[in-house]
Structure formats: structure tokens, C-alpha cells
Amino acid sequence: MGETISNAKAGNLFWLGRYTERVHVILHFLRKYRDRMIDEDADAYHLFCEKLGIENCYTSCDDFLNRFLFDKTNKHSLISILTCASDNAIVLRQEIKSETLAYIQLAICHIEQCACINSDVDVLQPVTDSLMAFWGSIDERIHKRDARNMIKAGKYLEKFDLHIRFDYPRERINYLFDRLEKHIQKEKSIFDQNSLFELKLATEQPFYNKQEILGRVDRLFTV
Amino acid sequence: MHTLIQQKEAVNKWLERIGVRFGVYKGGVFHEQLFPFDPIPRVISRKDWAFIEKGLVQRVRALNLFLADIYGDKQIVSDGVIPEEFIYSSKGYLPQCEGIMPSKKVYVHIAGIDLVQARDGSWIVLEDNLRIPSGASYPIIARTITRKVSPHTFEYNKITDNRNYPSLLRKTMDYVNVDNGLSVVLTPGRFNSAFFEHSFLAEKTETILAFPGDLVVENDKLYYKGIFNSRERVGVIYRRVADEFLDPLVFDKTSLLGIPNLMQAYAKGNVAVMNAPGNGIADDKGLCYFVPKMIEYYLQETPMLQNAPTYLPYFSDDRKYVLENIRNLVIKDVSEAGGYGVMFGRDMNAEELDNIKRLITNEPRRWIAQEVIDFIDLEVLEGAESVYRKADLRAFILSGETVEVWQSGLTRFARQQDSFVVNSSQGGGFKDTWIEK
Structure with missing residues (x-):
């Protein structure tokens, strides 16, 4: 097989990494907020939406859990994001292999089953498990280095973005930036190195500007 | 066999996990659905298969010679075996293919021939599919899964392994490949009904799955476009795009699925296109009637398989x-x-x-x-109940250096009682096809 990757597939790899990680990280954050909603702050989902940068169109905690997790007509819902991951994965079967694609399929099947019943976030542990297995399979089965870097650049870019949004400590942000930088520098042709440099400077500021950083993150991928 | 039947749900879960689906448009909206699988296989004896195999090889050899003739000298027409009108009035006849000789003179790289078994045990050809026959991926996957969930079934039953289809396909692609270029599978895209199969075969043959827009012709050669306009020469294209959409400069001008100037690169012998454009003339339902005559004419042999x-x-x-x-x-x-x-x-x-x-x-x-052929019914599980349904068999024949019949096939069955329509697009299901060792 040739080594060339088309523009479209580079985009699919990158966005597969982003969407998959978005589901994974959001689920992780959501579990923490769900815990607060039990007996600390029933409206904690307001803050969750604000940090995530999505419209708070929910009328109650239950409404939030139901529609944010399972409403296919809500583009920010977890099921919609997972569908976006699946849409990218399906056209990459040959690059990521059927076995890897299967973990996305398992996650989709599970969340669709949960959507049919009135479920809470606790039932989505198998989605997290499938996504962890997905990343393991990426390491095991993608032999083309550039393809692996593109998907991992997407993953760390998304992770970095979400951790910035949720005000994670500096140490964690720096660690994620290092991981992101490592993959981006290996694929110089499809990432804007000037934006990366500027992003690094912005991240190193003692009091960084969140919006500026998020804007620079979005400009990194150039395909 | 009993354990395999008990594992029906496990098989279906695996099919879901692998994403084995096919697309259908209902009311203009694209849906993907699972292809219903029945765990009771169709079993074909070694003796029956030996006969079928010889008949299929004979048929495909004749069809290949017919195509070379019809886009060349048309001797079969001048000798009065087939009326001229049957050629030129066929939608499948493409005058743009006149005089083009494909790589290694192979037109029918992959043939899907639909057969049924009559109640007297004889096998009858219903139709030849020589353009883009689909469906080979399903029995491969079914076998892979059933061997996993019920290994004992395959220890007790001596069945020919069918998981070599991708290697047969790759062998065919390699044989006709021009200048050792890239091997690609061209799909019309994600929303084609057979997209699953396109991506699966690209994966298993270790070729590149190309989408419209990924390929370009320059200086009469075909290239795969990489990031920022890099180019890699293509030697063979297994296209799953219909003839009429293949090259907008030659066929349908509105096609967004094709590759401008592909036909020129193909005509100059710079790329192999499989199956060859223009094959539709040979699988025209009206021409099927003449296939036994083609066998006699080109091969001087008695046809082994009969048409309905x-x-x-x-x-x-x-x-x-x-x-x-x-x-x-x-x-x-x-x-x-x-x-x-x-x-x-x-x-x-x-x-x-x-x-x-x-x-x-x-x-x-x-x-x-x-x-109307009163073909045999096969046992099918409907829930826990066993029922009998009409079924056909699509056999796959691959032509490269030699003509080989894949030791399996796609057995499709009707879901409704008394229905003869087995097509997946109309609700049919499928079974594995076991060829005894």
C-alpha cells in the first residue's frame, strides 16, 4: 500500500481523534459535575455548560442529563459527538482497521440502547471503556506513523482545549501542551507551526487569556 | 451445527460490532441497516461444486472472449450468432470502449453469477453480473465470526475455507496492474449502499480506498492525490462506481463521482480498470439468452450450466x-x-x-x-421457528492469469413466504455457503 494520505483522510483522522477524545473527556468531567448535582449544587450543569461554551437550553438537571447525553437533534449532545466520531471512523476502516472501528461501533450501540430508556450518566461506563480500548487499538494497529500522529494530534488538541475550558491547573495544561506539541512537530506539513509557537507563548503567560488560547488552538490544523 | 444455531445472537452481535451494514434510501433518506444473517448454512457437496465450478469457469471465459470480440471485430455478429440489434440497442454497450484493449486482455475481473438449484438438483443460471457485483464480503465475515463463536462446528464439518477472497482479489489486481502502481478501490462514497464492502475489501486487500476527488489524471496517467498536491501513480483501480459516472468527460457530464480523463488513461493502457467499462453489454438480461451460444461459438464446447x-x-x-x-x-x-x-x-x-x-x-x-423455476427452499430460522424460504446463490469468479471460482458464495434468501425476491435492497437475508472438502 502507498504511503500517501489524501487531504480528506488527514482531516478524518484529525477529527476522529478530536471527537473521540471529546466524548471521553466530557464523560469524565460530567461524572464530577453529576456528583456535585447529587447533594451539593443541583444546578451545577449551568456551570458545566458555561465552561464547555454551549448554550444552556436545559430546564432542569433531569432535562440536562437526558438531552445532553441522548438527544440526537442536539448537536452538542454526547450521542451527536459520538456519531461524528463514527462518521469519521467509518471512512477510515482501512487506516484504523475493523478491530479499532469496532470499539466506536460498540460505544454507539451502547449509547443508543441507553437512549431508549431513561438513563443517567452512570450507565455510560461501557462507552468510556470502549473508547479506552479504541485508543489502545490505535497504538496497536495503526502502523503508518503519519496517520497515527494525525489522530493523536487531534486527541491531544481536544484534550488541551477542554482542560483549558475547565480551568485545569497549570501543571496539567503544560503536560498536555507538551504531548500536543510532540505530535504536531512530527506532522509539520499539516499544522501551522507559527500558531503553535504563538500558542506556546500564550500558554506560558502567568495569567493566560483563555479565549486567545482557544482561538489559537482552532487555527493549528491547516488542511 | 446445533451449537452454531444456538449462537445466532452472538453472531448478530459480532456483525453489529464490525459494522456490517448496507445502506438503503427510503423516501430519499439514507438509512443503514444490518443485513439479516441466518446461521443455518447452505451446504454444497464436493461433487456438485466441482460441476458448478467447471461450468462457471467455462461461462466466464466465454463472456470475456465475447467482450473482446464485441469491442473489436464483432465476429459473433457478422457470423449471425447474435443479432446486431441486441448489441447496439443495449444500454450496456458503450461505443466509447470500441477498440480499447484492457490490461492483459481481461474484461471480467470479477463476475458474480446468480444461480438457483431446481428441485431435480440441477443448477440454473439466472443472471450474470459483470459490472460491479457486490456481496462477497458478507460470507467472509460470517465465516470469520461463526468460526469464532462455534469452533466445534468447523472441527466436525469439513468445510473449505472461504476467507481467501481478499487474496484472490488482490492477485487479480496485481496481475493487471500497470507499471506496478498503487492499487486502489474507488468508492462513490460513504452513502453508497455497498460502502461497507468497499471499505472492508480495501482493508483486507491492503489497497487504498479512494473517494471521488482523490484521483486525478495528468498526462494520461492516473494519480492518487496526497496532502498538498503530492502525487502517487495508480496502476489498477477496482472501481465500485458505475460506468455512466466513471468519467464526466466521456459519459454523464454531471457526474461528480468520476475522474475526468480516466477513459483516456485507460485507453492508452496506463491504468487497469476493473471491471472493464462496457461490460454491461455482456450482462444485459437479453444477452443472457445467448451465453450458451457464446460458449459453443468461442470455446467449441457444450455449455455445462443452463440458463433458466x-x-x-x-x-x-x-x-x-x-x-x-x-x-x-x-x-x-x-x-x-x-x-x-x-x-x-x-x-x-x-x-x-x-x-x-x-x-x-x-x-x-x-x-x-x-x-418460473421452482427452485428449492432452504431452511431458515425465523425466531425460534424453522421455516423454508426461496434462496439463490451468487458465485464469484475472479479472472487474472487464471480463472478461479471462489470456494463459497453469497446465499441470499427471501424473508417472506412464497416470495422469490432475495435482494438485500428488498429485505432479503443471507447465509454462509459451505463447500464440502
Whole structure:
């Protein structure tokens, strides 16, 4: 097989990494907020939406859990994001292999089953498990280095973005930036190195500007 | 076998996990659905298969020679074996292919030939699919999964392994590859009904799955476009795009699925296209009638596999017979595929019969009529109950240096009692096909 990757597939790899990680990280954050909603702050989902940068169109905690997790007509819902991951994965079967694609399929099947019943976030542990297995399979089965870097650049870019949004400590942000930088520098042709440099400077500021950083993150991928 | 049947749900879960689906458009909206799998395999004896295999090889060799002839000297027409009208009035005949000799003279790289078994045990050809026959991926996956969930079944039953289809396909691609270029599978895209198969075969043959826009012709050579306009030469393209959409500069000008100037690169011998454009002339339902004559003409052999008894209303004697016996016949529109345009006279009311008779009289070349074959029913599980349903067999024949029949096939069955329509697009299911060792 040739080594060339088309523009479209580079985009699919990158966005597969982003969407998959978005589901994974959001689920992780959501579990923490769900815990607060039990007996600390029933409206904690307001803050969750604000940090995530999505419209708070929910009328109650239950409404939030139901529609944010399972409403296919809500583009920010977890099921919609997972569908976006699946849409990218399906056209990459040959690059990521059927076995890897299967973990996305398992996650989709599970969340669709949960959507049919009135479920809470606790039932989505198998989605997290499938996504962890997905990343393991990426390491095991993608032999083309550039393809692996593109998907991992997407993953760390998304992770970095979400951790910035949720005000994670500096140490964690720096660690994620290092991981992101490592993959981006290996694929110089499809990432804007000037934006990366500027992003690094912005991240190193003692009091960084969140919006500026998020804007620079979005400009990194150039395909 | 019993343990395999018990594992039906496990098999279906695996099919879901692997994403084995096919797409259908309902009311203009794309849906993906699982292809219903029945765990009871069709079993074909070694003796039966040996006969089928020889007959299929014979048939495909003749069809390949026919295509070379028809886009060349047309000797079979000048010798009066096939009327000229059957060639030039066929939608499948492409004048743009005249004089083009494909790489290694292979036209029919992959043939999907649909057969049924009559109650007397004989095998009968229903139709030849020589353009983009689909469906080989499903039995491979079914076998892979059933061996996983019920290994004992395959220890006790001595069955020929069918998981070599990708290697047969790759061998064919390599044989016709020009200048050792890239091997690609061209898909119309994510929303094609057979997209799953395109991506699966690209994965298993270790070739590149290309989408419209990924390929470009420059200086009469075909290239795969990489990031920022890099180029890699393509030597063979297994296209899953229909002829009419393949090259907008030659065929349908509105096509967004094709590759401009592909036909020029192909005509100059700079790339192999499989299956060859223009093959539709040989799998025209009207031409099926002539295949036994082609075998006699090109190979000087007696045809081993018979067609379903077919009448061509184009011939006045046949037309008279068809109009008089229409209630006992199945009528097929030669320009339709996928189970569409198939009508059983016995199911039509008086008005419908009058209408079809008028159409046959006015456009005799558009129709064929066949005797209804009372083909055997196969056992199918419906819930916990065992029922019997009509089933056909699509056999796959791959031509490269040699002509080889894949030791399996796609057995499709009708879901409804008494229905003869087995097509997946119309709700049919599938079974594995076991060839005894």
C-alpha cells in the first residue's frame, strides 16, 4: 500500500481523534459535575455548560442529563459527538482497521440502547471503556506513523482545549501542551507551526487569556 | 451445527460490532441497516461444486472472449450468432470502449453469477453480473465470526475455507496492474449502499480506498492525490462506481463521482480498470439468452450450466408464446437490476397484464420472459421457528492469469413466504455457503 494520505483522510483522522477524545473527556468531567448535582449544587450543569461554551437550553438537571447525553437533534449532545466520531471512523476502516472501528461501533450501540430508556450518566461506563480500548487499538494497529500522529494530534488538541475550558491547573495544561506539541512537530506539513509557537507563548503567560488560547488552538490544523 | 444455531445472537452481535451494514434510501433518506444473517448454512457437496465450478469457469471465459470480440471485430455478429440489434440497442454497450484493449486482455475481473438449484438438483443460471457485483464480503465475515463463536462446528464439518477472497482479489489486481502502481478501490462514497464492502475489501486487500476527488489524471496517467498536491501513480483501480459516472468527460457530464480523463488513461493502457467499462453489454438480461451460444461459438464446447428457459419477445415466435402464456412466466425489464423490474404473471391483475402485454408488443427488445423455476427452499430460522424460504446463490469468479471460482458464495434468501425476491435492497437475508472438502 502507498504511503500517501489524501487531504480528506488527514482531516478524518484529525477529527476522529478530536471527537473521540471529546466524548471521553466530557464523560469524565460530567461524572464530577453529576456528583456535585447529587447533594451539593443541583444546578451545577449551568456551570458545566458555561465552561464547555454551549448554550444552556436545559430546564432542569433531569432535562440536562437526558438531552445532553441522548438527544440526537442536539448537536452538542454526547450521542451527536459520538456519531461524528463514527462518521469519521467509518471512512477510515482501512487506516484504523475493523478491530479499532469496532470499539466506536460498540460505544454507539451502547449509547443508543441507553437512549431508549431513561438513563443517567452512570450507565455510560461501557462507552468510556470502549473508547479506552479504541485508543489502545490505535497504538496497536495503526502502523503508518503519519496517520497515527494525525489522530493523536487531534486527541491531544481536544484534550488541551477542554482542560483549558475547565480551568485545569497549570501543571496539567503544560503536560498536555507538551504531548500536543510532540505530535504536531512530527506532522509539520499539516499544522501551522507559527500558531503553535504563538500558542506556546500564550500558554506560558502567568495569567493566560483563555479565549486567545482557544482561538489559537482552532487555527493549528491547516488542511 | 446445533451449537452454531444456538449462537445466532452472538453472531448478530459480532456483525453489529464490525459494522456490517448496507445502506438503503427510503423516501430519499439514507438509512443503514444490518443485513439479516441466518446461521443455518447452505451446504454444497464436493461433487456438485466441482460441476458448478467447471461450468462457471467455462461461462466466464466465454463472456470475456465475447467482450473482446464485441469491442473489436464483432465476429459473433457478422457470423449471425447474435443479432446486431441486441448489441447496439443495449444500454450496456458503450461505443466509447470500441477498440480499447484492457490490461492483459481481461474484461471480467470479477463476475458474480446468480444461480438457483431446481428441485431435480440441477443448477440454473439466472443472471450474470459483470459490472460491479457486490456481496462477497458478507460470507467472509460470517465465516470469520461463526468460526469464532462455534469452533466445534468447523472441527466436525469439513468445510473449505472461504476467507481467501481478499487474496484472490488482490492477485487479480496485481496481475493487471500497470507499471506496478498503487492499487486502489474507488468508492462513490460513504452513502453508497455497498460502502461497507468497499471499505472492508480495501482493508483486507491492503489497497487504498479512494473517494471521488482523490484521483486525478495528468498526462494520461492516473494519480492518487496526497496532502498538498503530492502525487502517487495508480496502476489498477477496482472501481465500485458505475460506468455512466466513471468519467464526466466521456459519459454523464454531471457526474461528480468520476475522474475526468480516466477513459483516456485507460485507453492508452496506463491504468487497469476493473471491471472493464462496457461490460454491461455482456450482462444485459437479453444477452443472457445467448451465453450458451457464446460458449459453443468461442470455446467449441457444450455449455455445462443452463440458463433458466428464456424467451425473447424480440423474436416473433417467442413474442407470441410470451403473450399467450404470460400468466405462467416471469417478465423482466432488461434495463433494471437489484430485483426491480421483475414481474410474475400469476400475480398481476387483468389491467396489469394488458399493460405489460402492450409494453412487450411496443418495445420487445426491452423485455425478456422466463419460465418460473421452482427452485428449492432452504431452511431458515425465523425466531425460534424453522421455516423454508426461496434462496439463490451468487458465485464469484475472479479472472487474472487464471480463472478461479471462489470456494463459497453469497446465499441470499427471501424473508417472506412464497416470495422469490432475495435482494438485500428488498429485505432479503443471507447465509454462509459451505463447500464440502
